[in-house]
Amino acid sequence: MKKLLLALFLLLNLFAFSSPRKLKSFHDQTALLELKTSFSDPHGVLSTWDPTISNHCYWFGVSCNSDLRVVSLILKGHDESTKLGGEISPVVGSLTEIRVLSLPFNNLVGQVPNEIWKLEKLELLDLQGNNFRVSSLPFNNLGGQVPNEIWKRLKKLDLLDLQGNNFRAQSFHFRKLMNLEEEETEVTPSKTGLYPIEIASIVSASVIVFVLLILVILFIYTRKKSKRNAQVQVIEPKEIKLFVDNGNINTPPLTYESIVRATGYFSNSNCIGHGGFGSTYKAVLSPNNVFAVKRLSVGRFQGDQQFHAEISALELVKHPNLVMLIGYHASETEMFLIYNYLSGGNLEDFIKERSNPALDWNVLHKIALDVARALAYLHDDCSPKVLHRDIKPSNILLDNNYNAYLSDFGLSKLLGTSQSHVTTGVAGTFGYVAPEYAMTCRVSEKADVYSYGIVILELISDKRALDPSFSSHENGFNIVSWAHMMLSQGKAKEVFTKGLWESGPQDDLVEVLHLALKCTVDSLSIRPTMKQAVKQLKRINPSRF
Structure with a gap:
């Protein structure tokens, strides 16, 4: 019976994704499923990655645009119960619309696929805290030289964290930043030795160049740091809009961190239901403060202003037989609604x-x-x-x-x-x-x-x-x-x-x-x-x- 249902589901998908735009979305879903098989997932972090339950835009850690294309994949290993293992499949290169790829602090091994460096729209790449066999990732005790090909392929990359490694300082990245072509030339000396005045001139010039390079590094580091902070703020504004007074002195404050933590970071063990608009999770802040958090798919509305206007309008919809909407959070990568929790089930x-x-x-x-x-x-x-x-x-x-x-x-x-x-x-x-x-x-x-x-x-x-x-x-x-x-x-x-x-x-x-x-x-x-x-x-x- 399960095989029959799966065959029917795949047949429906063929009809649903008949247009070129929807076909690309279906390819994204297929790529995510193949990526899932390359991970080891002992704690069921990716249990929602199931096309028979919901489409890929509702899956944990996945965000889509209005065309249902994957634009963000964030799977951070917060602790041992949320860490993934295994390797990153080269199929990740099929996610051609992805802008944020963040898989930090997991137990990933092997080699980072070259296909990642070909993702031209990638703006943020965070793979720190893993055990990869490459020389381009932070906190992996790696040395050597960062491949020049990264700069040629990732044209839109705004943030690539390389701290915590043992790289040899090279000048190729400075040449990239100054838009100079990389050329290697051989210097054929015209004589077998140098006069003292020539040596002094070379040393002086080298010191000047070195100082200039240090200044360039400081300038770029400061600019990148401020841009990275701005990027993080855009990606994850941690604010909650409340419709109900939460000022009781005995009531824990409702913040983004407290709500997400209370759901176990949207763990499958706290999931109490799946629906057409997303999955619902139980959030226990204290014995007397239990909420239902409905996590919605990002990218299903036309702009932030429309979303805030529509959700704010629901604040006025109140009736004894309607579930109370307490508040909501909305950002480019996360969106959820907070309701009062009803213990009788559905x-x-x-x-x-x-x-x-x-x-x-x-x-x-x-x-x-x-x-x-x-x-x-x-x-x-x-x-x-x-x-x-x-x-x-x-x-x-x-x-x-x-x-x-x-x-x-x-x-x-x-x-x-x-x-x-x-x-x-x-x-x-x-x-x-x-x-x-x-x-x-x-x-x-x-x-x-x-x-x-x-x-x-x-x-x-x-x-x-x-x-x-x-x-x-x-x-x-x-x-x-x-x-x-x-x-x-x-x-x-x-x-x-x-x-x-x-x-x-x-x-x-x-x-x-x-x-x-x-x-x-x-x-x-x-x-x-x-x-x-x-x-x-x-x-x-x-x-x-």
């Missing part, structure tokens, strides 16, 4: 693992109503209205009292036509996307209503949106088709999960089933609004109000 896990107490009708009704209220608020009470475009059980979170909270709201608008890992044309997840949206790419609030209806059908039944049991039917057969078939055959009770029909009330269950089917009809005019769905759910179980 609705997808709840459906898979539900136990007898969770089969209580009041619990299921409460979850359905909470989600409906959140969507009604986004559609009717926000100006402009917010379309979610990715309603599914994994985006609905629960607390310990089964209160439901909608997450990832506003991200579709924020990231434009961002693609989920299981879709190629529209935002959303296959199986939950409204048919008119999938066919025309035109989205309205009624597309969210359709997805909500699918979620309700999953909540009350034992079926998934695209359940494996549907494979014996014709193409396009899904949970909606199945529910209609059960009703037409007089088998409505078989729609409901085991024990739910028996515990009742059966009239209320049938009415919720009809509401879910009405939300998923093809005609947009017949689909209810989410405000109408809220009213109907309140009418179904008035004893709770």
